[in-house]
Amino acid sequence: MGVLVDYFTADSDETAERAMSYGPAGAKLPYVDCKGWISELGDLVAELTGRDLSEFPESRVLVDDGEAAGVYRVMPETVTAFAGVDDARLREYAEDELLDGYEIERITAVRDLARQAVRLGHGMYRWMCV
Helix, strand or coil: CCCEEEEEEECCHHHHHCCCCCHHHHCCCCEEECCCCCCCHHHHHHHHHCCCHHHCCCCEEEEECCCCEEEEEECHHHHHHHHCCCHHHHHHHHHHHCCCHHHHHHHHHHHHHHHHHHHHCCEEEEEEEC
16 A cells, blocks of 8 residues: 655635545646655755755644545645746756656646646645545
8 A cells, every 4th residue: 555645726725625535637727746755845956956844844634534635735835946046956856866767747737737826826735545
């Protein structure tokens, strides 16, 4: 059994909560499927930006069933910092970390989702399900 992780955007916390039962795909929200690979964005953003991890608070629980699924709001400072990471830095990070094509694709897609959230003034969220 594994953990499913999707990052998605929504115009409000109430809209994001609709993803609880069937994920963001089921709620017809823009999302990136990370298949459990990227669990907390703060760690990744700190590495990409060279900033201290303490600048990126952990995601806040919106709704959690206590057993198998939950929806978490990614903190705005994390989303904004991630949206500001340019392609050159992503390539450099990928080379330093010896990432494969799938990992590079996922990081880029989640970064682009963060950019979309910032541009539209939406929140960014993580849906997790066992």
